[in-house]
Amino acid sequence: MSARRLAIRQPEQFALSASAKKEISNWVKKYPKGRQRSALIPALWIAQKDAGGWLPELALRELGDMLDMAYIRVYEVATFYTMFNLEPVGVHFVQMCGTTPCWLRGSDELKVMLERKIGPQRSISADGKLSWLEVECLGSCSNAPMVQISNADGDHYYEDLTAETLEAVLDDLAAGKKPPQGPKNGRFSSEPIGGAMALTTIGTAKRIKSLPNAAAKAKIVDHANDSKPKPAAKKKAAPKKAAAPKKAAAKKPQVIYTDGPTDGAPDDLKLIKGIGPKFEGDLNSKGIYYFRQIGAWKAADIKMVEELIDSIPGRIKRDEWVKQGKALAKGGKPRAMKKAKS
Numbered sequence: 001m002s003a004r005r006l007a008i009r010q011p012e013q014f015a016l017s018a019s020a021k022k023e024i025s026n027w028v029k030k031y032p033k034g035r036q037r038s039a040l041i042p043a044l045w046i047a048q049k050d051a052g053g054w055l056p057e058l059a060l061r062e063l064g065d066m067l068d069m070a071y072i073r074v075y076e077v078a079t080f081y082t083m084f085n086l087e088p089v090g091v092h093f094v095q096m097c098g099t100t101p102c103w104l105r106g107s108d109e110l111k112v113m114l115e116r117k118i119g120p121q122r123s124i125s126a127d128g129k130l131s132w133l134e135v136e137c138l139g140s141c142s143n144a145p146m147v148q149i150s151n152a153d154g155d156h157y158y159e160d161l162t163a164e165t166l167e168a169v170l171d172d173l174a175a176g177k178k179p180p181q182g183p184k185n186g187r188f189s190s191e192p193i194g195g196a197m198a199l200t201t202i203g204t205a206k207r208i209k210s211l212p213n214a215a216a217k218a219k220i221v222d223h224a225n226d227s228k229p230k231p232a233a234k235k236k237a238a239p240k241k242a243a244a245p246k247k248a249a250a251k252k253p254q255v256i257y258t259d260g261p262t263d264g265a266p267d268d269l270k271l272i273k274g275i276g277p278k279f280e281g282d283l284n285s286k287g288i289y290y291f292r293q294i295g296a297w298k299a300a301d302i303k304m305v306e307e308l309i310d311s312i313p314g315r316i317k318r319d320e321w322v323k324q325g326k327a328l329a330k331g332g333k334p335r336a337m338k339k340a341k342s
């Protein structure tokens with residue numbers, strides 16, 4: 001980290017505004033008596049905003065007086081944290097992230113453009129409207145490369161930038177416009193470039209609809225595609241064996257609860273060894289509330305449930321959820337309780 005010093009050119013006069021003083025005294029009140037210096041960092045931030053984006057030495061001294069601190073202690077904090085500017089900035093102050101994720105995604109190109117358009121770091125453009133600084137990660141790495149631009153309206157993030165899109169933002173700001181913040185490549189947030197790939201409504205409904213062993217009185221999530229087993233598929237084999245229709249009926253898509261259990265109070269699924277609060281919540285969210293449902297699972301059901309609740313494959317079988325579910329449905333004691341007694 002480089003040494004940071006106060007600006008050589010300082011204003012001859014400076015005084016915090018009444019509103020800034022009030023805001024700082026509100027922060028001071030949050031700390032016990034005698035500990036008012038704990039409010040120094042928010043006080044520096046407020047003073048910086050009040051002074052137009054930087055901290056003149058007179059502002060630091062005024063804070064020292066307000067917080068009953070030696071001036072050198074105030075200087076120490078202000079010069080340590082790079083969020084505090086020690087020299088004047090432009091009307092729109094650009095902080096460009098140059099940390100690895102942003103660098104890998106092209107921050108060097110932004111840097112070249114900023115140098116061309118504004119000048120070297122810490123300099124202010126000829127019209128006084130723009131200045132810039134390279135900083136470390138600003139916490140928006142998933143939308144790299146990005147900048148934070150601070151002005152009288154606040155601090156704004158512009159993300160997923162190219163040199164061209166950032167330059168367009170700067171032109172708009174310099175022209176007095178207010179370009180919308182956020183990603184500049186069409187993304188809404190940090191979803192994949194090609195669009196969201198999870199939690200799409202149709203896909204979710206299809207998966208939930210086919211969940212096994214849901215209770216019979218439940219509401220059906222989605223009737224639209226709830227096609228019954230095709231007669232042609234089962235009837236061809238049926239003439240030879242009378243049992244065929246029963247098997248076909250058993251393969252019907254299962255229905256599940258959508259708004260809670262309707263067959264009485266739900267069982268405490270955590271009594272099944274291997275099911276904790278998280279798995280219980282996951283199972284409930286898929287319409288599984290009762291021991292008898294779990295006790296009736298077959299191998300295919302187990303496989304499907306493991307996928308639905310993101311369980312490690314083989315875990316349900318290893319922990320014998322089905323066996324335990326059957327026993328508990330018949331009024332048996334939880335496995336853990338039996339062990340505790342032995």
Ligand code: FES
Nearest residue numbers: 097102137140141
């Ligand atoms: S690395 Fe640039 S925002 Fe994190």
